Amino acid sequence: MKNLLMKIYRALYKAYGPRHWWPGETPFEVMVGAILTQNTSWKNVEKAIQKLKNKGFLSAEGIRQLRKSQLAPLIRSSGYYRIKADRLKAFVSFLFEEYNGDLKKMRRERMETLREKLLEVKGVGPETADSILLYGLKKPIFVVDAYTKRILSRHGIISEQASYGEIQDLFMNHLPPDERLFNEYHALLVHLGKTACRKIPRCDSCPLKEIKCLK
Ligand code: SF4
Incomplete structure (x- = not known):
């Protein structure tokens, strides 16, 4: 085989x-892309990411300070934008609760443990979790x-x-x-x-x- x-x-x-692959200037951008790309084309995701970037909110801190009602219109192009706003907020809350918002700290977590934790975050399924691990954190999955x-x-x-x-x-x-x-x-x-x-x-x-x- x-x-x-x-x-x-x-x-x-x-x-x-x-x-x-995966296009993204920072690991956080890659993770946002992995969440936004569910059920839509990459072209639509790019527009949403660009908008977040232009408005200065493409960071864990940036998304944390937005209310869902403020975040949703910024990512409208990615489709299911209210649901995805919810998911992005859930992911960022997880990031702060578990790792103090620090991706380096997140990366130091054992891959299997981190995967289990990611799968408990609202809206994160296996493909999204593994994309975050592989493309965002460079873990071998x-x-x-x-x-x-x-x-x-x-x-x-x-x-x-x-x-x-x-x-x-x-x-x-x-x-x-x-x-x-x-x-x-x-x-x-x-x-x-x-x-x-x-x-x-x-x-x-x-x-x-x-x-x-x-x-
Ligand atoms: S198109 Fe698909 S099924 Fe056909 S040879 Fe290529 S990979 Fe295989």
């Missing part, structure tokens, strides 16, 4: 090169998303019913715990899912067309 996973990685890297599931199941590597945890274990049990590898691998799968492995797959022009595929 390790060989197959690395073969896929190398084929994607060769075709697409480094993806430089594999992020799974709908693209990952679609690509692997189309190649018969997992079943269509595989759970988030099962897919994550597949990568983490067979690859070295390398944050940079996990970062790049996830980003490459996202790019593949957006370009070739779409709802209707474009296998003829796909870098994985030589890899055993069941579709």
Whole structure:
């Protein structure tokens, strides 16, 4: 399995090169992006982040001092903005309660412990928690998303019913715990899912067309 996973990685890297994901000037910006990107396109998230930045509120302290009713209109472009305002406030409260608002202190927490705590924050599910850990804090955890599931199941590597945890274990049990590898691998799968492995797959022009595929 390790060989197959690395073969896929190398084929994607060769075709697409480094993806430089996740875009963000600071770890906090990455974390805000991870929360805002739920159920929307990245383009819409970027607009919301830019607005927060322009108004000087793109920091843990900045979001803490805003009321939900003030925060929501600033992130309107990201969709479900009232719910997301709630989630951002919950995340920032957690950050202050547990780590005094200090991301360095947060990063020093054991990854498994921190993941458990993040999953208890309102609106933070596995994909968001893992994106915060991997892309925000550079912890070696594999992020799974709908693209990952679609690509692997189309190649018969997992079943269509595989759970988030099962897919994550597949990568983490067979690859070295390398944050940079996990970062790049996830980003490459996202790019593949957006370009070739779409709802209707474009296998003829796909870098994985030589890899055993069941579709
Ligand atoms: S587009 Fe086809 S070859 Fe490419 S990953 Fe999807 S199923 Fe596989």
